[in-house]
Structures are given as C-alpha cells and as structure tokens.
Amino acid sequence: MQTFPVPTVYEALNLVMKNFPDNISQETRVEVETLLDHCLDGLSACSEKFLTTLFIKAIRKHIGPSGTDEHIYLKKFEVPQIELFNLLIEQFPFVKKCHEIINDTILEVVGDSSNIIIIDVGTGMGVQMNSLLKKLSASNSLRRVTLIGIEPFSEALDHAQSVISKVSCPFALNFIPVRSFIEEVDFEWIGEMIQKSGGDLVINESLALHHIKQQTDRHRVIKKLRGLNPKAFFLTEPNVDHYEPDFQRRFQNCYQHFYHVFQVIDQLPIDEVKRNGLKLFFGREIDDIIGGNEMDRVEKHEPAFRWIEKLLVNGFKPMNRFSNGAFDLGYGIKPEFDDFSGSLGLRFKNETVISLIHAVCDDEFSFV
CATH class of the missing domain: 3.40.50.150 (Vaccinia Virus protein VP39)
Known part of the structure; x- marks a missing residue:
C-alpha cells in the first residue's frame, strides 16, 4: 500500500490558498476546518500553528465559518491596545x-x-x-x-x-x-x-x-x-510586497514575512500571553492583506x-x-x-x- 508524507502546516495552508478566494468548494471548506482544528491543538506553543490560524481567520471572513470558532481560542491572548503599543516600542x-x-x-x-x-x-x-x-x-x-x-x-x-x-x-x-x-x-x-x-x-x-x-x-x-x-x-x-495584486504571490510574501517576525517575538523576554498578544496584533495586518477586498486594503x-x-x-x-x-x-x-x-x-x-x-x-x- 502506497503511503504519502503528511504535509507541513505551511504546505497544507498553501494548498488551501491556491483555491482562495475564487475557487472555494465544499471540499476546500472541509480542508480549511480540518487544518484549523489541527492548528488549534497546541496553538499557544507553536508559532507556525498560531500564524496559520490567523490566516484561516482572514479566509473565513469571506467563506464563513462552518466549524470551530477560532475567536474563542484567540480571545484569551487579547491584550489592551495601549499595553501592546508599549510592548512594540519597548x-x-x-x-x-x-x-x-x-x-x-x-x-x-x-x-x-x-x-x-x-x-x-x-x-x-x-x-x-x-x-x-x-x-x-x-x-x-x-x-x-x-x-x-x-x-x-x-x-x-x-x-x-x-x-x-x-x-x-x-x-x-x-x-x-x-x-x-x-x-x-x-x-x-x-x-x-x-x-x-x-x-x-x-x-x-x-x-x-x-x-x-x-x-x-x-x-x-x-x-x-x-x-x-x-x-x-x-x-x-x-x-515586503503586499501591494502585489496576485493573491497567491501576496499570500506567500505575507507568510514569509510574518513567519520570521513571529520567530523574533518568540525570543522576547515576556510571558506567553503578551507574546501571543503581539502575534494577534499583527493578525490585524494579515486580516487586511489576505482577507481585505482589493479596493479597501490599506496594508499595502x-x-x-x-x-x-x-x-x-x-x-x-x-x-x-x-x-x-x-x-x-x-x-x-x-x-x-x-x-x-x-x-x-x-x-x-x-x-x-x-x-x-x-x-x-x-x-x-x-x-x-
């Protein structure tokens, strides 16, 4: 019996993104929800899972949720805006x-x-x-x-x-x-x-x-x-090029950029809640870059x-x-x-x- 290697988190997300935003089928929706469930298991301890969850959150702005509510899992990492701003500066x-x-x-x-x-x-x-x-x-x-x-x-x-x-x-x-x-x-x-x-x-x-x-x-x-x-x-x-009109290339640019940003955040001498709160802060940019309509996007x-x-x-x-x-x-x-x-x-x-x-x-x- 032939077996196939399990794709990495990025590989799985990349396959989904090839169909987004124009060719989302019911099968793709199932893939999105399956990947989300995988990422929510161990979310706080894995930057790649956290990042992928933020991308899925942006996707679901368009295709709508059909399973687990990722907001429940992300909400515990919300940090007051002024505290986030101080973290960014300091x-x-x-x-x-x-x-x-x-x-x-x-x-x-x-x-x-x-x-x-x-x-x-x-x-x-x-x-x-x-x-x-x-x-x-x-x-x-x-x-x-x-x-x-x-x-x-x-x-x-x-x-x-x-x-x-x-x-x-x-x-x-x-x-x-x-x-x-x-x-x-x-x-x-x-x-x-x-x-x-x-x-x-x-x-x-x-x-x-x-x-x-x-x-x-x-x-x-x-x-x-x-x-x-x-x-x-x-x-x-x-x-980084987020002005890029081609969605697939823009996604790859975005993932590469924030993947490295998150690795630096993981090294900061702050607790887990603040660390993931910073990641959630950058999730707002991902929302705009990936989930925003072309005419409305501002993070270009x-x-x-x-x-x-x-x-x-x-x-x-x-x-x-x-x-x-x-x-x-x-x-x-x-x-x-x-x-x-x-x-x-x-x-x-x-x-x-x-x-x-x-x-x-x-x-x-x-x-x-």
Whole structure:
C-alpha cells in the first residue's frame, strides 16, 4: 500500500490558498476546518500553528465559518491596545532599533544648526519624536525646534501632543499637530509654516506611506515633500510586497514575512500571553492583506527598492548613510546595507523584515 508524507502546516495552508478566494468548494471548506482544528491543538506553543490560524481567520471572513470558532481560542491572548503599543516600542526590536538608528542619524544631519524644522509623517503617539527631542536637548547650538506631527487619528495625536509638551528642552519648542492622512495634507500651508520658521528641514516618515492606497498618490506625496526642499528625508517601511495584486504571490510574501517576525517575538523576554498578544496584533495586518477586498486594503507594503524608485523619479537620491548602522541588534537580527536599493535592512535569517532609507534632494534633478 502506497503511503504519502503528511504535509507541513505551511504546505497544507498553501494548498488551501491556491483555491482562495475564487475557487472555494465544499471540499476546500472541509480542508480549511480540518487544518484549523489541527492548528488549534497546541496553538499557544507553536508559532507556525498560531500564524496559520490567523490566516484561516482572514479566509473565513469571506467563506464563513462552518466549524470551530477560532475567536474563542484567540480571545484569551487579547491584550489592551495601549499595553501592546508599549510592548512594540519597548520590546519589539525592529521598531525600537529603527527609532534609535534614525534619531541618531537625524542628530548628525542637523549638526550645529540653531533652528530646525521636523516634519514627522505618521507621528503616532509621539514616541519616536519624544526620544529625538531628548537627544536634541544635548545640543549646545539649538535655539528653536518646530515639530510638525502628521497623524490621522485624533486619540494618538492628542497623546503625542501631551507627551511632547512635557519634554524639558533648553530650546524653544513649537509642536504643530496636523490631524490628516498625508495624502490629504495642505502642502501649501505646510510650506508657508516652514518659510516662516526659516530653519533647516528634516522629514521623517515611519510606517505611514504604505497606507496610501494608490501609486499615483504615493508619487504625488513624495513629489510634494521634495518640493519642501528638506535637508534629509528618512523612510522606515516593512520590506515586503503586499501591494502585489496576485493573491497567491501576496499570500506567500505575507507568510514569509510574518513567519520570521513571529520567530523574533518568540525570543522576547515576556510571558506567553503578551507574546501571543503581539502575534494577534499583527493578525490585524494579515486580516487586511489576505482577507481585505482589493479596493479597501490599506496594508499595502512595498519592498525598499520600490520606495527608492519613487524617490529617484521625484527628485531624491539615497544616501545609504546611517549612524550606528553596524551595532549588534540582538535576537539574531543583523543590519545589512543593500547597495542595489541604497537602504539599510534589518534582517532575520533570510528575511529582511524592515528597511530604512536616508535620502537627500538631488540638486541635478529637473522637474518637468
């Protein structure tokens, strides 16, 4: 009697995904539920099973549940949003180290300037800018800092304003909150504020531009930012292609990316509930990438070389220059300069999870 090897969890999920979302038969539904039952057995102890459960959760948004409710099993790992956010900033090394590297490089860029303007795109709850302001406070030359924080969500922006207002600085600090998506910002108004302030401009973007749904808008925003003539433009973006329209390829990109992210989470010095709570947090992104309708999806990440292409055609050039880009990041994460794209990637095993780009205005570029 011929026997066949039992497929791995990924192989089984990949077979299901070949039929999703257009060719889901009753047989495929049974396969989905069988795989879910397998993954829920030992869910908390196995990252691959946890990850696969999150993918199945996204699938079931479309095909509907016909068996076990995975929410019951996942609910025990829910952690309050503010606690998750603190975990990401304080414990998740990709976010924490990106902030440190970018902030240290901004310090070098502004040098002995007496008056600087910082536009922070995707300022969130103000954590990165709070840390940057504390570092800038050691400067003997700074007399004035104007910080323009762009963030679409009121609760986060209010928190950022509260945190930043409490920073004790030896220079005059003017925080200007802008509640808006970056593609809806009034750049003429921003330009007028910059002109009035008259300082050296630095633009920082952190995990925000990939939320712009259309490529035309991404190009338009970058061109508008170039028109502000910054001394430097920093981008921090996940290095993965979730803009990919082909579902099967997008699934494979997504699985590879989060499989490696989860392996890093497994090393964090936190308890099991918090560890799996972080994984559940990233499950919201998987919901969007896999379960979201194409027109509604917002987690449309692109690899670094695609962002570099957009920068080049809109008047920027990459510098490939970062402060502290070679130190040990821990958890098996290695910094790696990509000479092809001009970016600094933070790599775990064979996956570059996130990329940092340092760009400056190309003075030889001609706007047509």
